Amino acid sequence: KAGVTQTPRYLIKTRGQQVTLSCSPISGHRSVSWYQQTPGQGLQFLFEYFSETQRNKGNFPGRFSGRQFSNSRSEMNVSTLELGDSALYLCASRTGDTGELFFGEGSRLTVL
Amino acid sequence: AQSVTQLGSHVSVSEGALVLLRCNYSSSVPPYLFWYVQYPNQGLQLLLKYTSAATLVKGINGFEAEFKKSETSFHLTKPSAHMSDAAEYFCAVISGGYQKVTFGTGTKLQVIP
Numbered sequence: 747k748a749g750v751t752q753t754p755r756y757l758i759k760t761r762g763q764q765v766t767l768s769c770s771p772i773s774g775h776r777s778v779s780w781y782q783q784t785p786g787q788g789l790q791f792l793f794e795y796f797s798e799t800q801r802n803k804g805n806f807p808g809r810f811s812g813r814q815f816s817n818s819r820s821e822m823n824v825s826t827l828e829l830g831d832s833a834l835y836l837c838a839s840r841t842g843d844t845g846e847l848f849f850g851e852g853s854r855l856t857v858l
Numbered sequence: 859a860q861s862v863t864q865l866g867s868h869v870s871v872s873e874g875a876l877v878l879l880r881c882n883y884s885s886s887v888p889p890y891l892f893w894y895v896q897y898p899n900q901g902l903q904l905l906l907k908y909t910s911a912a913t914l915v916k917g918i919n920g921f922e923a924e925f926k927k928s929e930t931s932f933h934l935t936k937p938s939a940h941m942s943d944a945a946e947y948f949c950a951v952i953s954g955g956y957q958k959v960t961f962g963t964g965t966k967l968q969v970i971p
Contacts, residue, residue: 789961
């Protein structure tokens with residue numbers, strides 16, 4: 747069974763640009779969560795989608811958005827990039843409400 | 859509300875020594891608890907999980923954790939550290955349906971040869 751796949755793995759953007767990251771969950775997993783990881787702030791929850799609906803949201807500005815498609819694949823978008831958005835963005839999927847998360851290897855974003 | 863506290867952002871042990879990483883949680887309902895490990899530039903990998911079946915949980919790579927309700931703790935241990943255990947470890951909690959998974963701030967484990 748294939749794991750969680752995130753693309754791209756690495757990307758470099760400049761301030762003011764926008765970026766879209768993609769996540770394909772494990773087959774059969776309907777929940778997809780996104781996390782931002784930085785050395786200073788640690789692992790911070792962005793949002794979770796379940797069956798195309800956002801059901802949990804972290805404390806991030808509106809520049810951060812996401813969506814989930816009918817095949818459970820998810821994308822997150824960050825608009826008007828700032829230097830502080832440089833981070834490892836992790837996607838994770840899970841089966842049920844209390845199941846463990848399965849993580850992808852992340853997308854490392856560098857904003858110059 | 860749920861939260862997780864990991865004591866010690868950095869822990870150093872000698873190779874062959876006991877590993878003890880501390881995790882305390884708060885939850886208004888019986889929790890589900892997890893330990894994850896992260897190697898550099900990789901995602902998080904599940905080490906073990908507690909789902910109320912047994913208080914002592916055995917995981918991969920020789921790690922285990924004990925759920926102590928009276929102490930609201932879920933500490934991770936390994937009898938003998940190996941160089942390959944050097945990584946960052948995260949404790950996490952879910953305390954109910956439709957809840958997000960809340961992570962602790964992580965503990966970086968250094969293993970000294």
